[in-house]
Amino acid sequence: VTATDRPHAAFDTVVLAGDAVRMIDQRVLPDTETYLDALTADEVAHAIREMVVRGAPAIGIAAAFGVAIEARRLAGDARDAFALARAVGPAVERLAATRPTAVNLFWAIDRMRRIMASASGPATALAAALLTEAQSIWDEDLRMCRAMGDHGAALLTPGCRLLTHCNAGGLATAGYGTALGVVRSAWRQGRLRSVLADETRPFLQGARLTAWELQKEGIPVTVITDNMAAWMMKTGEVDAVVVGADRVAANGDAANKIGTYGLALAARAHGLPFYVAFPTSTLDLTLPTGDLIPIEERPAREVTHVGDKRLVPADVPVRNPAFDVTPASLVTALITERGIVRPPFGPGLQNLCVGG
Ligand code: MRU
16 A cells, blocks of 8 residues: 555544554544553454444454464464464454454454454464454555546545435544545545535544545534434435445345445435445345445433433433444445445345355
């Protein structure tokens, strides 16, 4: 990966830095731009659970780096590669137990497990192979997002005003973004007029992260609260909706940040295109439909409080499902690094994966 592949590299979402996994702390953006170094797999697992690092591809990359630094840390005490694989195993399980919905986490961990399963020779050789694999996952993500962004931008009419949800940007990936990869490519091609970013209650990934990331790059962005989106469509301020995904089933049903489903319904009601952008690492062809996608329920405090301020009376129950599933019937097209898939998505997604 060369510097020109990352022209916007004003921040590092998740990178290897010596013996550490370095992550920009997304909990404190946009106020504070600070980095957190995790030195063990368990520290990485904690960072994923606490949303220091979030977004489907970024979670997978962080976990892969977590496995790699754990192996390097333990290699000195392991007799051989086989013993090292056994020593790292429990930490790999703990990484896999951090967040259930984004399939990229399990996709990346499976890749690391495959390297561990073929272990032979000295422990240091396995540790080196795991580092190489984790870095490849990062490199591939950057390439996939760039290709996906270019494919997606070609769908847009010049002067397009896009609405997006959550943060499917550089902060959710190695650096280019999925939905915001489409935004980046469209901006460079002069096709994009502006972006409306849903604030995305309760964790505010849109208000805090998408706005920060696009502002940093000089792409015009306006934040709206989630309940304004349908009205913006009605009053003619939106030309298309583009969102990311955490897991896409074989029929094209797509899990993404809670609120995505409502946006898709509103887009359909207003005759607007609704695009879902994701790398093939987000595809789960083992699930026939989205009904089988596990939906994470996050802590109540994310809903009851903003920072230290309580919004909801004590003892009133709240719900906090972090994702919803948009049925394929509401999706105009799926945007991947291998090209655009149109309905019916089932055969299209199968074809996409032949040979890949
Ligand atoms: O809970 P988060 O912030 O990890 O959820 C992130 C999303 O829902 C993104 O839209 C999705 O991961 C796509 S990221 C390229």
